[in-house]
Amino acid sequence: MAEQSGDPVPRAVADGTATAGLGLRAAGVLSVSVLAWAALVWLVIDMGHPLAQLTMPMSARWSMAQALAVWTMWAVMMAAMMLPSALPMILAFTKLGGDVASAARARSFVAAYLLVWCAFSVAASFVQWALQAAGWVDPMIVSRSAGLTAGLLLIAGLYQFSPLKRICLSSCRTPMAFLLGEWRAGVSGAFVMGLRHGLFCLGCCWALMALLFVGGAMNLAWVAALSITVAVEKLAPHGERLAMMLGVALIVTGLSRLWTLLM
Numbered sequence: 185m186a187e188q189s190g191d192p193v194p195r196a197v198a199d200g201t202a203t204a205g206l207g208l209r210a211a212g213v214l215s216v217s218v219l220a221w222a223a224l225v226w227l228v229i230d231m232g233h234p235l236a237q238l239t240m241p242m243s244a245r246w247s248m249a250q251a252l253a254v255w256t257m258w259a260v261m262m263a264a265m266m267l268p269s270a271l272p273m274i275l276a277f278t279k280l281g282g283d284v285a286s287a288a289r290a291r292s293f294v295a296a297y298l299l300v301w302c303a304f305s306v307a308a309s310f311v312q313w314a315l316q317a318a319g320w321v322d323p324m325i326v327s328r329s330a331g332l333t334a335g336l337l338l339i340a341g342l343y344q345f346s347p348l349k350r351i352c353l354s355s356c357r358t359p360m361a362f363l364l365g366e367w368r369a370g371v372s373g374a375f376v377m378g379l380r381h382g383l384f385c386l387g388c389c390w391a392l393m394a395l396l397f398v399g400g401a402m403n404l405a406w407v408a409a410l411s412i413t414v415a416v417e418k419l420a421p422h423g424e425r426l427a428m429m430l431g432v433a434l435i436v437t438g439l440s441r442l443w444t445l446l447m
Contacts, residue, residue: 209278209290213271220264227257228402240324240402244317254312258305259298261401262393266301266385269356269415273381276359277374280367289374296378300386308393315397326400330445333398337438343391344431352387353427356418389414 227236238253246254274297278290315321320329327333343349355362362384366377392410399406413430417423 210271210275213267213274213294217264217267220260220267223260224264224404224407228404231402241316242323244313246313251309251313255305255309257401258308258312259302261396261407262301262305263298265393265407265411265414266389267298268411269418270297270381270385272419273356273359273362277363277377280360280363286371288371292371292374293378293381296375297382297385300379300382304386304390304393308396311397321397324400324402325397326403327398330441334438334441334445336394336398337434337441340391340395341431341434341436341438344427344434348387349391349427350424352384353417353424355381355384356388357423388417 227239230236231240235253238250239257241250241254274290274294277293281289312321312325315332316323320327320332322328327336362381363377366380368374368376392413395410396407399409401407417427417430420426
């Protein structure tokens with residue numbers, strides 16, 4: 185178990201007040217995700233709005249406003265996609281902490297988790313700019329390059345079988361094991377725990393998120409399909425096997441695209 189800076193891990197509280205608190209935390213997390221999805225739907229429905237236009241630069245000569253809008257779009261999309269599958273970990277954190285897991289600790293944990301995905305969004309925005317400058321994606325972030333599409337599919341498929349993927353997915357699938365091994369006291373301790381969980385989650389899902397450059401971030405069906413895939417891997421029984429099956433499908437699809445490109 186990680187070295188603790190305060191009280192030992194307290195026992196879970198099972199009274200009605202604790203149950204109500206868990207329900208409120210779940211509702212809060214899901215509300216953030218729903219709001220994020222609503223923002224994405226608005227972007228797709230009202231693409232002519234000036235704010236929506238900022239998220240879809242027509243060339244690689246981005247203004248500061250466009251760069252900020254693109255980053256915001258990615259950050260909102262990550263919150264929409266990742267929070268639902270993180271909910272079991274957040275609720276387990278709250279339940280394990282009992283009365284010590286105050287609202288402030290819970291908010292600190294979630295904020296740190298989202299901070300990791302905000303940092304990922306910086307990287308994703310830079311990659312989007314680079315790909316757009318190369319002419320490999322359009323303003324809707326849909327791949328224009330058969331080689332890019334094949335490469336991303338193969339990378340995502342092969343990564344499903346990597347040791348890092350297995351370690352990170354295992355951590356995400358076993359909330360109690362992660363929490364008991366990483367427990368830290370206080371609000372700052374909760375923040376560190378949220379960061380570490382976010383990093384495990386990033387290690388698990390970054391290659392799947394890269395597939396957004398294949399189908400496009402403005403393609404809600406594609407975004408939803410990737411969100412469901414992430415949730416199934418983390419939450420469904422035998423999720424590890426399903427992840428490997430997905431890896432095979434991605435590799436076969438990538439090789440098929442590559443074969444078509446080379447022929």
